[in-house]
Amino acid sequence: MNHPTQLSTINCQLMINVTCAIIVNVRKQVLVTQRSATMPLPLKWEFPGGKIEDGETAEECLIREIKEELSIAIEITRSLSPNDHQYPDKLIRLIPFICRQTGGELALKEHAEYKWLDAKDLLDLDWAEADVGVVEEYLRIAFTNKNSCC
Numbered sequence: 001m002n003h004p005t006q007l008s009t010i011n012c013q014l015m016i017n018v019t020c021a022i023i024v025n026v027r028k029q030v031l032v033t034q035r036s037a038t039m040p041l042p043l044k045w046e047f048p049g050g051k052i053e054d055g056e057t058a059e060e061c062l063i064r065e066i067k068e069e070l071s072i073a074i075e076i077t078r079s080l081s082p083n084d085h086q087y088p089d090k091l092i093r094l095i096p097f098i099c100r101q102t103g104g105e106l107a108l109k110e111h112a113e114y115k116w117l118d119a120k121d122l123l124d125l126d127w128a129e130a131d132v133g134v135v136e137e138y139l140r141i142a143f144t145n146k147n148s149c150c
Helices: 058-070 119-124 129-144
Strands: 006-010 013-023 030-034 049-051 072-079 083-086 091-104 113-117
Touching: 013 030, 013 058, 013 072, 013 129, 030 119, 049 058, 058 072, 058 091, 083 129, 091 129, 113 119, 119 129
Parallel strands: 013 091
Antiparallel strands: 006 013, 013 049, 030 113, 072 091, 083 091
16 A cells, blocks of 8 residues: 555645554553654654555555664554545645554653553543554454454
């Protein structure tokens, strides 16, 4: 699945395609990261990921971004529905994937903090707005398929 960086324009704004990883561990906990105080949307929680570069698939982007930001290797196990969100200064399409860690030692390079949370605790965080729809879809899947999800 290829998601070009400049997918479309809406109201003369480019849509920016961004991937995110819902990394689930063997205890079914989900990795969440807190944006640093110097990043846009400071101290908001998010699923880690990043912008798709030209010529890169969403999957390639996610694997690269997670390696760069967290120093870990992942395997993508499932895709979720993209979530479009209009921020005041940009329009993004967040493209989420459920993943598992396959190697490396988690080390933050950009984020302020990380947590491994049970699904039931995800809504307690102050999320970046674009991630809220992804959290909600993940929770629907997690609670519908308790034994087989993720």
